[in-house]
Amino acid sequence: MENLIGLLVAAPLLGAALLLCGGRRLDGKGHYIGTVLAAASFVIGAVLFAEMLGRGEHDRALHSKVFSWIPVGGFRADVAFQLDQLSMTFVLLITGVGTLIHIYSIGYMEHDERRRRFFGYLNLFLAAMLLLVLADNYLLLYVGWEGVGLASYLLIGFWQHKPSAATAAKKAFIVNRVGDVGLSIAIMLMFTTFGTFTFAPVLTNVDHASEGKLTAIGLMLLLAACGKSAQVPLQSWLGDAMEGPTPVSALIHAATMVTAGVYLITRSGAIFNAAPDAQTAVVTVGAVTLLFGAIVGCAKDDIKKALAGSTMSQIGYMILAAGLGPIGYVFAIMHLVTHGFFKAGLFLGAGSVMHAMNDEVDMRKYGALRKYMPVTFVTFGLGYLAIIGFPGLSGFWSKDKIIEAAFAKGGTEGWILGGAALLGAAITAYYMTRVMLLTFFGEKRWVPDEAGQEPHPHESPSSMTIPMMVLAVGSVFAGGLFSLNDSFLKWLEPVTGHSHGDSPLSAAAVTGGTMVVLLIGVALAWMQYGRRPVPRTAPRGSLLTRAARRDLLQDDFNHVALVKPGQYLTRGLVYVDHKLVDGVVNGTAAGVGGLSGRLRKLQNGYARTYAVSMFGGTAVLIAATLLMRAV
Amino acid sequence: MSGTLAAAASTTSTGEALQFWVLGTVAVIGALCTILMHKAVHSALCLAGTMIVLAVFYLANGAYFLGVVQIVVYTGAIMMLFLFVVMLVGVTAADSLKETLKGQRWLAALCGLGFGILLCAGIGNASLTTWNGLGQANAGGNVEGLAALIFTKYVFAFEITGALLITAAVGAMVLTHRERTERARTQREQSEARVRTGRNVPPLPAPGVYARHNAVDIPGLLPDGTPSELTVNATLRGRGQIRDVSTDALAELAALEQRSQRWLGRKARDTGKKAEDTAEPEHGENGENGENGQNGENTAGANSRGAAK
């Protein structure tokens, strides 16, 4: 069984290698190869899952060492996999959603002549992501971490002929790099503290390390998570990442890669549990981001960017939950999985809409699409209900638990976090309702595209609708299934641990409150967008709206706070380099050159002059000898 | 020389002292002449003189073998080799002693003075008042003593110097040897080739100006009075040792005019004493010319005499 773990990673890796090295002769069937290998990975995952269920609760973790990677003295790093319940959850999510999105992409990318390459990148992403979640040590996790970053970069910039896509890819890569530095520092700190970076010894020996060091490691891990999961302050890349093809947005920037930060924090739970300051930082980041993303999502007219804001916000929930400690880990992962379903479904729905509307992304130019795209409408609608937390659907179960856990943190902190989570829920309801109303309700606001073609909305082909339906089913039932009998809690508890906080509010009160804010949010959105016609061009809006349209000035902030000083510093350094460093170097060279020019005159080529020098030198030697004797 | 026979002496015989001071002076004068003579031949001869003096000193110091070798090998062979090369390179070329390098003289003088003083200071510092002399070492004969040392203690050095000499001889041959790459043409072939090309069919014109100069380095004059280089041996042409005398006659005539003017002028100042007699001073002038021993001058004198007649 252990050997199958390696195959999980190997299958998509083989696909990537085949598709990227295979050349044009695979153009016709490349997408099938990619999809089949992704599906194969999912089947292997399912087999391993079934096998894992068959074992006792405490010996479910599998371990498989493939080869010794860096054996240098006391420094040992192995390529070894660890498959426990947490990894299993991710494996199923990644391969499952991944396979569905592969299938979807067959239809979505049908007219793109670089489809083979696209599938190669997708497979590369799957392999890297699986490596990330299956690694048994931080160093191998880092390899996967960088691998998904690379795949993300390649896929955001897939339409590299568009300058905006190329820029967005670079932006994502560079911002991620800041986070990656955090991860590498964290790994180095781990090595100096524990002498190893394998999960098991690090996480069990946390007690032996000082709290200061653990806090440092925790903060560095948080920095890494912020980069990968688009959390404040490293959130700026996610909105621009929507330049990539929509399946990419669904798979990488909604369902899987951006949740790697949550995985990292959950996996390193033991470290955070022992470092309360780091945990505080985590919940702060989570709470700020969930509001930040939600506000941004309210103002965007670009359907994908609105969804991206939503993703940011939902991951904020997960980070918040993960920062709560043992009371939140399970719910963070549960929300992660349900979010994977409904957000991927929403993105695929958005892709389907764009596909029908000649790649128009402005929601103000949609309207009344429910009549033309019934399947998309229904699946999108189910995803919508799931994300706003409609009772009984997936989002309801997972988000409710997080809000409950936030209150259960206790004290003022609990009230603040719970309040933020509740407020977030209200805003989520508002902006998702807005998206729904603008897209599928109201009257037609279509405009001809640049080529003058009137859009003719139509339902997408079945290769696109079937994945959407499957994901919609997941959006509806996953949460309920997980909560039935607390099955998900029991499944993950051996890995992450779980404790019940003492909530000042009863579960029923929290649920009631959530329902109330949900209704308020929906009602507000309906009053604004449902009751009266929507203008095609966005009104000027309030100061907050305008700021939110500019992603709450995050790019401006980065520009003023980081780019400008960086440029000035660089210019200063260049000036110093030119004037001082080069001056010293050139001055020395000029001095030596000038001196040589003068000394060169001694070399006049006349043997007799040299003879005189020799003569004088001999005289000096004799004098020296005599002097030495005299002394 | 009696000093050398003493086992441990503190002074040499008076005879040797006298010899040293006299011959030492000669040696120093010879050395100075070596470096100060304009012509290389003179330098070589002065050096030979110094070497002979040194040979005497070797003998005085009990180095009988070396004294003889110094005369036979150094003075006899090496210095003659020098003379050969001097003759080969051109014995007429006198060196200018004018210094062309700026400051070279001063530096040389400074270094030489400093060097000499320091060397003498060193000797004075380490000088001995008593010495052993070679009486014992030379007891079995100087040559035998040297031979015993050369063929025992210094045998390897001796062998190596032998190899060095052979190498030097081969090296000298390699340096000066010029390979003949083709067979030398016979006289017949040369004349045939001349006829074939049509250039210089008769023998080359002879050097020298008819009735005035017949030296090989003086080119013959063409009908228009310009010198023809063809008449001079190619080797001399190559060395640039052609003497052009085409303008000599006129220049000498002019010089003669000047001299007679000067003499006449002097004569004019002495009018009161002597009657005019041109023949006598002219003879005296000619006599001076003859004493100068220069061929051209002599000829010029003859010319002027001819002109006067």
Next chain:
Amino acid sequence: MNPVNYLYLAALLFTIGAAGVVIRRNAIVLFMCVELMLNACNLAFVTFSRLHGNLDGQIIAFFTMVVAAAEVVVGLAIIVSVFRSRHSASVDDASLMKL
């Protein structure tokens, strides 16, 4: 008289020779000056031999003569071949080793 005087004479001759090397331009005279220096050395060796009462100094002088002979042979050959190509025996003419 002390035989050390021979050493003073040798020093004087050596210095004169060295000065000659420095001030003369004719390569042949230059060589003569080198010979003079070598002979001065030989005189010193012979005198040392006498002072020390053994023949080793004379042996060294003997070897010096041999080496000097070899040197003269090669040196003169060089002068001749330089003269052939440059038509000059002046050491100043061969001053190409400069900029």
